[in-house]
Amino acid sequence: MTETKLISTLNKENLPHLDKTYVPSRLLLGPGPSNANPEVLKALALNPIGHLDEAYIELMSEVQKLLRYTWQCNNRITLPMSGTGSAAMEASIANFIEPGEKILIAKKGYFGDRLVDMASRYNADVSVIEKEWGEAFTFEEIKYEIETKKPVIFAIVHAETSTGVLQPLEGIGDLCRKNNCLFLVDAVTSLGALELFIDDWKIDLAYSCSQKGLSCPPGLSPFTMNKRAEDKLSARTSKVPNWYLDLSLLNRYWGSDRVYHHTAPVNMNFAIREGLRLIANEGLENIWRRHNSNAIKLWKGLESLGMDLHVSSEFRLPTLTTVKIPPAVDGDAYRNHLLKNFGIEIGNGLGALSGKVWRIGLMGFNSNEENVDRLLNLFDTELKKFSIFDSSSF
Amino acid sequence: MTETKLISTLNKENLPHLDKTYVPSRLLLGPGPSNANPEVLKALALNPIGHLDEAYIELMSEVQKLLRYTWQCNNRITLPMSGTGSAAMEASIANFIEPGEKILIAKKGYFGDRLVDMASRYNADVSVIEKEWGEAFTFEEIKYEIETKKPVIFAIVHAETSTGVLQPLEGIGDLCRKNNCLFLVDAVTSLGALELFIDDWKIDLAYSCSQKGLSCPPGLSPFTMNKRAEDKLSARTSKVPNWYLDLSLLNRYWGSDRVYHHTAPVNMNFAIREGLRLIANEGLENIWRRHNSNAIKLWKGLESLGMDLHVSSEFRLPTLTTVKIPPAVDGDAYRNHLLKNFGIEIGNGLGALSGKVWRIGLMGFNSNEENVDRLLNLFDTELKKFSIFDSSSF
Structure with missing residues (x-):
């Protein structure tokens, strides 16, 4: 152990214990990961x-x-x-x-x-x-x-x-x-x-x-x-x-x-x-039904708020919804607002759809009516604050 | 959802919740994994x-x-x-x-x-x-x-x-x-x-x-x-x-x-x-010293019980000790005895050393004096029960 004295402390950071105050509480309604049960x-x-x-x-x-x-x-x-x-x-x-x-x-x-x-x-x-x-x-x-x-x-x-x-x-x-x-x-x-x-x-x-x-x-x-x-x-x-x-x-x-x-x-x-x-325990038949009905509820809710869905109803994916970012809205700013002020994560579009759609996930444990209601309510009350020029356009 | 009725229940096993009564408590003193902090x-x-x-x-x-x-x-x-x-x-x-x-x-x-x-x-x-x-x-x-x-x-x-x-x-x-x-x-x-x-x-x-x-x-x-x-x-x-x-x-x-x-x-x-x-938090100098001193304690203890270590002292690895299985002992039976009756895992030899040595790990959280004492005590009292013909040979 003769070399012990040479140990570098350059990267020896003194960090707090990792706990719930350090890792923020998030409702993960993006493309995944979703919240664990x-x-x-x-x-x-x-x-x-x-x-x-x-x-x-x-x-x-x-x-x-x-x-x-x-x-x-x-x-x-x-x-x-x-x-x-x-x-x-x-x-x-x-x-x-x-x-x-x-x-x-x-x-x-x-x-x-x-x-x-x-x-x-x-x-x-x-x-x-x-x-x-x-x-x-x-x-x-x-x-x-x-x-x-x-x-x-x-x-x-x-x-x-x-x-x-x-x-x-x-x-x-x-x-x-x-x-x-x-x-x-x-x-x-x-x-x-x-x-x-x-x-x-x-x-x-x-x-x-x-x-x-x-x-x-x-x-x-x-x-x-x-x-x-x-x-x-x-x-x-x-x-x-x-x-x-x-x-x-x-x-x-x-x-x-x-x-x-x-x-x-x-x-x-x-x-x-x-x-x-x-x-x-829940049974696949119930799980599949749950994912479908919560997705339909989300789709109807978004459309009734005047928003457009990216995929036609025939091929729409219940676990992940792509909703068009209204032209007057700064998509990233709105996502950050939901994350910072409400602890809710939704996703940006990936690749060719970046900046054009948001991605909303309802998967596994997170596919429930309460989450849909909470998100729709936020879209109703918060989105209008993010229109660049006009809130009547959606 | 027309196909829902076709769901096979062949592999739908009804299992109990996974908890401490289901996953046994183990002290992992084998080649790894070691117990987590x-x-x-x-x-x-x-x-x-x-x-x-x-x-x-x-x-x-x-x-x-x-x-x-x-x-x-x-x-x-x-x-x-x-x-x-x-x-x-x-x-x-x-x-x-x-x-x-x-x-x-x-x-x-x-x-x-x-x-x-x-x-x-x-x-x-x-x-x-x-x-x-x-x-x-x-x-x-x-x-x-x-x-x-x-x-x-x-x-x-x-x-x-x-x-x-x-x-x-x-x-x-x-x-x-x-x-x-x-x-x-x-x-x-x-x-x-x-x-x-x-x-x-x-x-x-x-x-x-x-x-x-x-x-x-x-x-x-x-x-x-x-x-x-x-x-x-x-x-x-x-x-x-x-x-x-x-x-x-x-x-x-x-x-x-x-x-x-x-x-x-x-x-x-x-x-x-x-x-x-x-x-x-502990500091590398303390960690390295801890691993060395606990290993030395184990080596001395095993040798004082009459056991042979596989590696010469010059090249001996503090985190993993290979100790020779005495010729009269059924190595697997003894390992199973420690696991089943004392909740302690030690390892069999791997490859060419299978059946010839046990592998004892003292790593990270598990490298402490208490674990060494506990294991040495068990070698002292239990090993003699596993001699095939004679307990005086070690």
């Missing part, structure tokens, strides 16, 4: 146990079983990955694309772009079909592209958090099977909130996150894959070029072998087990 | 805020500053990655190796093997020098290999959790600079516990974990890189073949730009902020 936060704070402890192994099985219910599937390989949603998104590419293989990505928002970026890093032959930000693809458009391009994977975002569009998925699974192609679905903003049937819709690969429909903090990304995807993985001629997200290694830990891969984020798994328990 | 667990359970919230951005800066203190460095790019330790290990390979570039890995345990596996996935030209599991490399051995092999990266594990060896690092930094090579150090089991000077020792790249010296639950992996490593990253001719761990993207979020990359694991960052605050 208080029961989930209690579970999160339990003392960690070993990642190979029998009690933890049992909890892993519970998480997997409840994930299967929430995904509505019976896939053997169903697990939460140890990273936020983008980690499982990347796993869905890294494990199933070999260099030069064709992936067709249906891009209609920011997260389609992310899939394109990831696929290109794994040397996929990337084909893209595009839609305006705020529209959905028709079945016929997808059919034409799959039949023409013959990809090995077709990827689409179910619920586009950047645009507020809900993409209909029925029929695409059959189409993919006929064309010998895996059907990959981004369910980041739909799992545990909106109608989603992995098995019935013949979805081969899907991923999501913990901080939206599951009412947990961000940090885990649920993933599921069926036998068709397993076969594609087994047929690889090269090692998966990503160790942390290698599904064959992950499945040796989450499967019956229980072979150590990486040290699991134990407490986040306590949290997701609790979030999933609450979902099973 | 109760203050850390309180911070972990705070309600999440947005990952672009001003209050969160400020917390990110605090985490970075306190990490710089704990690493003893002034590196601009110093951040916790959103995954467990292996994620940052992989980032250290993925960002800095281009296909065909030579990496020299000094392998003396399980985690050296992991580095080899990762490097090969990124198409590195992998050279390996090996030592028996339980030994350390000499400076001369490393010097000879670096001068002969001329790698672009030299990688070594500071504290090998699989063997209990502490590798001396002094002088290697200068050697690497002379040979135009980056010096990469795995500090998973040393950061926040043992003497470590990133700047003074001229370490270019280093990574660690949250669940050992930092007294947090597993889930984040602190990482730091200096200007030499930045230059290597900037000189890349190809995109980093890993999106989630791409340091140029990560640094746009953690750096002054604050550009959204992935949704941060907000609550885990609350936890690490608190873990790091407690470290600054």
